[in-house]
Amino acid sequence: MAIDTAPRSARRRITGWDLSVLVAANAVVVVGLWWRQGGLRDVHDLAGLLTSLGRVTGLLGAFLALVELLLLARVPGLDAVGLDRVSTWHRRNGTACLTLLLAHTVLITAGYALADDVSVTREAAALLTHYPGVLLATIALAMLVAVGATSVAAVRRRLGYRTWHAVHLGVYLAVALAFAHQLATGQEFQHQPVARAYWWALYGATLAALVAVRVVLPVTRSLRHDLRVARVVQEAPGVVSVEIGGRRLERLPVLSGHFLHWRFLAPGHWWETHPFSLSAAPDGRRLRITVKHLGDYSARLASVRPGTRVLAEGPSGGFTSAARRHARVALIAGGVGITPIRALLEDMPGEPGEIAVIYRAASEEDLLFREELEELSRRRGADLHYVLGDHRAGVVLSPERLRELVPDIARRDVYVCGPRSMTEATRASLRAAGVPARQVISEGFSW
Ligand SMILES: Cc1cc2nc3c(=O)[nH]c(=O)nc-3n(C[C@H](O)[C@H](O)[C@H](O)COP(=O)(O)OP(=O)(O)OC[C@H]3O[C@@H](n4cnc5c(N)ncnc54)[C@H](O)[C@@H]3O)c2cc1C
Numbered sequence: 324m325a326i327d328t329a330p331r332s333a334r335r336r337i338t339g340w341d342l343s344v345l346v347a348a349n350a351v352v353v354v355g356l357w358w359r360q361g362g363l364r365d366v367h368d369l370a371g372l373l374t375s376l377g378r379v380t381g382l383l384g385a386f387l388a389l390v391e392l393l394l395l396a397r398v399p400g401l402d403a404v405g406l407d408r409v410s411t412w413h414r415r416n417g418t419a420c421l422t423l424l425l426a427h428t429v430l431i432t433a434g435y436a437l438a439d440d441v442s443v444t445r446e447a448a449a450l451l452t453h454y455p456g457v458l459l460a461t462i463a464l465a466m467l468v469a470v471g472a473t474s475v476a477a478v479r480r481r482l483g484y485r486t487w488h489a490v491h492l493g494v495y496l497a498v499a500l501a502f503a504h505q506l507a508t509g510q511e512f513q514h515q516p517v518a519r520a521y522w523w524a525l526y527g528a529t530l531a532a533l534v535a536v537r538v539v540l541p542v543t544r545s546l547r548h549d550l551r552v553a554r555v556v557q558e559a560p561g562v563v564s565v566e567i568g569g570r571r572l573e574r575l576p577v578l579s580g581h582f583l584h585w586r587f588l589a590p591g592h593w594w595e596t597h598p599f600s601l602s603a604a605p606d607g608r609r610l611r612i613t614v615k616h617l618g619d620y621s622a623r624l625a626s627v628r629p630g631t632r633v634l635a636e637g638p639s640g641g642f643t644s645a646a647r648r649h650a651r652v653a654l655i656a657g658g659v660g661i662t663p664i665r666a667l668l669e670d671m672p673g674e675p676g677e678i679a680v681i682y683r684a685a686s687e688e689d690l691l692f693r694e695e696l697e698e699l700s701r702r703r704g705a706d707l708h709y710v711l712g713d714h715r716a717g718v719v720l721s722p723e724r725l726r727e728l729v730p731d732i733a734r735r736d737v738y739v740c741g742p743r744s745m746t747e748a749t750r751a752s753l754r755a756a757g758v759p760a761r762q763v764i765s766e767g768f769s770w
Contacts, residue, residue, distance in 0.1 A: 352521065361375065374430070387416055388494075394412055395409065397636055398536050407765055454507075455503065460504040506522065541586070544634075550567055550610075552565055555624075563614055581663075613692075649736045651734060654671075654680045722752045736762050736764065737758055740766045
């Protein structure tokens with residue numbers, strides 16, 4: 324059976340590949356600015372070498388900081404790339420960015436100190452007090468170091484999401500603070516109007532993209548479609564479904580499997596956005612999300628009232644039918660990770676027998692959408708398997724169990740969604756069960 328994975332809209336979408344080419348092309352231009360202004364050609368001694376390397380690492384570090392802001396800004400084009408993959412790019416780009424900026428600071432200070440024949444400490448003091456914008460840039464660097472340090476998994480878990488997120492927001496301020504010293508002291512920009520215009524354009528385009536996707540798009544979409552809470556339904560103890568209604572919802576570029584960042588414009592809710600996946604296929608009449616009480620925000624969601632206006636950023640995530648490459652598929656959910664799986668089961672292409680669902684939950688009471696899943700499985704001719712038991716008590720989906728439940732799993736596309744510890748353990752079991760990594764599409768819900 325031919326798999327029709329074409330998304331609803333036929334126009335060519337920006338892909339992760341397009342964005343990589345754009346980033347690479349600009350990185351070449353950035354290095355070109357440095358080379359055009361001497362590069363290594365003017366190096367006659369160690370001081371010159373250190374300073375020259377200090378300049379190019381600074382330029383590239385600043386450029387990657389802009390890329391870092393865009394990677395998790397839900398820019399179109401990345402919405403078809405899995406969150407797990409974008410988060411990995413974000414992490415790797417962040418490490419490269421911070422390393423380059425720290426190298427820039429050390430190389431420039433050492434190079435100048437050697438050239439001025441003074442101690443590094445004295446040179447650092449001179450840079451901070453006499454060079455325009457360097458003090459602000461140093462504060463910016465300290466903020467980026469704090470962001471990097473608090474993103475180390477163990478530190479982040481200890482800090483908790485809100486504190487980590489607050490520190491992470493500092494990135495925006497740090498990028499703004501560092502801008503002044505680049506144009507003021509950067510050799511590449513002195514009496515170079517074209518280079519200066521290019522640098523302004525890079526920062527301007529990044530700011531415009533951020534404002535467009537994080538503010539303008541969600542607000543205009545909410546107004547155009549009049550997105551409002553239509554219904555709040557208690558699905559189970561500690562779990563609510565929120566149905567969002569509005570006008571012409573069939574025109575929203577959302578697919579089953581997508582998640583969006585939701586902001587409910589009600590007292591006690593409006594200042595936070597949180598990602599929740601659609602828990603039913605978008606049908607043009609409503610969008611449904613289902614939220615498990617995991618912390619104080621998700622607990623408060625039950626109190627949101629019908630009529631509340633909703634801002635939705637996205638859609639995001641590559642956990643859609645567009646990622647399919649094989650006729651047969653297995654959908655694996657852990658806990659509340661059943662939400663996008665339930666939506667996919669509703670409208671993912673597939674003949675009877677081609678779709679298998681494995682739903683892992685701590686106990687029978689924790690099974691969500693049981694009637695809907697059984698009705699959909701009956702209607703679609705899908706195999707539905709419940710695996711009960713707490714993964715903390717060692718009940719995991721072992722390779723043997725996966726092959727027992729879905730004997731031809733190695734020949735299927737496999738979608739896995741749930742807490743990150745579950746998706747990572749299941750990915751390992753799938754690999755051991757012979758499923759090639761390219762056939763596994765996963766989405767982790769939390770750290
Ligand atoms: C792509 C994606 C899709 C998701 N879909 C669903 C869903 O359909 N149903 C559901 O119940 N949950 C879903 N979640 C998880 C949900 O976003 C968190 O449980 C919720 O944000 C918790 O917020 P809190 O304040 O209640 O809890 P907190 O105690 O603040 O957080 C609990 C955990 O949730 C995660 N988290 C908290 N805030 C955010 C945030 N703004 N962004 C990302 N992660 C956060 C953190 O890992 C944190 O450790 C999804 C998460 C992601 C990343």
